[in-house]
Amino acid sequence: MKQPLAYIHPEAKIAPNVVIDPFATIDKNVIIGEGTRIGSNVTILEGSRIGKNCNIFPGAVIGAVPQDLKFAGEETTAEIGDNTTIREFVTINRGTKAKGRTVVGNNCLLMAYVHVAHDSIIGNNVILVNSVQVAGEVIVDDFAIVGGLSAIHQFVHVGAHVMVAGGSLIGKDIPPYVKAGRERLQYVGVNSIGLRRRNFTNEQIRDIQDCYRVLFQSGLNNSDAIERIEAELPASNERDEIILFVKNSQRGVIKGYHQNGGKKEE
Incomplete structure (x- = not known):
């Protein structure tokens, strides 16, 4: 269902059962998979690739050009996997020539006001809590959870099954399976509760x-x-x-x- 008050570029490739709410804007060179819902006032720009059964809430901006001075207009993408939820006012920038794409995987939850910068790779089943700020060329592996108001420095690698406390400044790599917290950010134990939940x-x-x-x-x-x-x-x-x-x-x-x-x- 495509609302007449939404703007959809004629070259956008949108599956027939996608729901697009009023005042959404969808640019050319965009692909949106089956069962996805695009909320009102969402902006999906050139180079965006959105999978199946995603839910993108009002005010989100997907595929804006990178906030990076080395970007020279090259053709790059912002890719979102299947079954991922993008909450209000999330921004996901597309890649630069460094990697060519920004990726958010399957079954992720990006809560309100999260920012994912150019060329970052977010794995599957990742949760980024409200207002997490992800700089360029960051890697966040599968099942990681990053607490709200945390900031991840460029080039940092956050390992799989990690739990990071809210309000953290993440300037070093966090190895898999651990909890990280305190000031300055440190290892504070193994994420045993999360691991047991994942069998x-x-x-x-x-x-x-x-x-x-x-x-x-x-x-x-x-x-x-x-x-x-x-x-x-x-x-x-x-x-x-x-x-x-x-x-x-x-x-x-x-x-x-x-x-x-x-x-x-x-």
Whole structure:
């Protein structure tokens, strides 16, 4: 159902059962999948690719040109997967020549006033709470939850199954499976409640805790801690993901809280 008061460019490709509310604007070179609803006063600009069964609330702007001085008008995209909810006044900019696209995955929830900048990659089942600000070329992996009013520095990598406290300034990479909080942002434990909700076994959670006790609570630097983890802890998918994350970190990972004078994890 397409309201006559909405503007839809004749070159936009829109599935027949998409609902478009009054005063929405849909530009050329836009694709919108089946079952999606576009709220009133939503603006979907050139280069946007929106999947099936999404719900985009009033005032959102998808596919605006990047707020990046190196952008020179190149053809890029802003891509949203299936079953994702975009709440009021969310802004998602399209990519630059750096990566060519900005991506928000499947089954995500971006709450009101979230901003996702150019070339960022948001995984599947991610929740960005109200007013999270994501700078350019950030990666947020699957099942991460970032608390409201948090700001993520450009090039930061947030790992899978991470829980970040609201109001955080995220300037370092956050490895998978952890909770991060305090000021300055630190490791504050394994996200065991979230992992159990996603059917991780007690054994898997214990293995993850063992890895982070070495990484964050042994007093070793990251390189030596990773060597000990590889030598002493049994191989598992979770262990190997932690090792690869730390080894590949470009900005360095957050510290463990005892390294900043706090007590060790119980």
